[in-house]
Amino acid sequence: MSIPNTLSLARIVLVPLVVWLIITHEMLTAFVLFLLAGLSDAADGYLAKRFQWRTELGAYLDPIADKLLLVSIYVTLGFSNHLPTWLVIAVVSRDILIVGAFLLSWVLTRPVPVHPLLVSKANTLAQIVLAGLVLAELALGLGLQRLILFLIPVTGTLTIASAAAYFWTWLKHMASYEPLPAPRPSRQGKSVPVKGADQPRARAS
Numbered sequence: 001m002s003i004p005n006t007l008s009l010a011r012i013v014l015v016p017l018v019v020w021l022i023i024t025h026e027m028l029t030a031f032v033l034f035l036l037a038g039l040s041d042a043a044d045g046y047l048a049k050r051f052q053w054r055t056e057l058g059a060y061l062d063p064i065a066d067k068l069l070l071v072s073i074y075v076t077l078g079f080s081n082h083l084p085t086w087l088v089i090a091v092v093s094r095d096i097l098i099v100g101a102f103l104l105s106w107v108l109t110r111p112v113p114v115h116p117l118l119v120s121k122a123n124t125l126a127q128i129v130l131a132g133l134v135l136a137e138l139a140l141g142l143g144l145q146r147l148i149l150f151l152i153p154v155t156g157t158l159t160i161a162s163a164a165a166y167f168w169t170w171l172k173h174m175a176s177y178e179p180l181p182a183p184r185p186s187r188q189g190k191s192v193p194v195k196g197a198d199q200p201r202a203r204a205s
Contacts, residue, residue: 004044011037011065015072022076027139073131087156094163101170112173123158130155
């Protein structure tokens with residue numbers, strides 16, 4: 001265990017608490033915890049790079065913590081009618097598709113290397129900003145409805161584009177493991193002529 005991994009675990013622990021706060025309409029506390037989770041995410045990334053505290057566990061724990069928190073918030077906000085259902089379905093389906101594809105490649109002993117795509121980074125940023133703005137509006141009433149309405153289709157488009165990009169990358173990776181077609185067997189029983197075999201031998205003088 002290291003400090004970055006501890007911070008990632010703390011974000012996972014926050015997930016049920018934030019969900020409960022949204023359901024009980026304690027939006028200000030939920031918004032504050034969301035901000036703290038974002039700060040802890042930035043802190044563990046900085047510490048891992050600054051002090052070389054990168055671990056194999058952290059490479060998986062950090063994105064898992066981020067996704068658990070984001071997906072849980074989107075599902076809860078959608079259930080509370082603060083986000084459209086289609087967007088929640090797109091966000092959840094994308095993550096299920098990616099996790100399922102990675103698990104399948106692992107089961108088939110063809111693990112896919114984890115390389116975040118540019119569209120995926122943009123999608124994650126859009127999801128975080130949208131969730132934060134919705135919580136801020138519900139907690140403080142800042143008049144952000146127009147900005148939220150603008151970001152909803154942008155986030156949905158990036159979510160679908162990110163899912164398509166990961167799926168295409170996964171397909172290419174799995175196709176690279178397919179064996180080449182076996183060579184066609186040569187015809188059997190066909191005699192190969194030997195040069196000079198049919199020519200009569202010269203008599204000895």
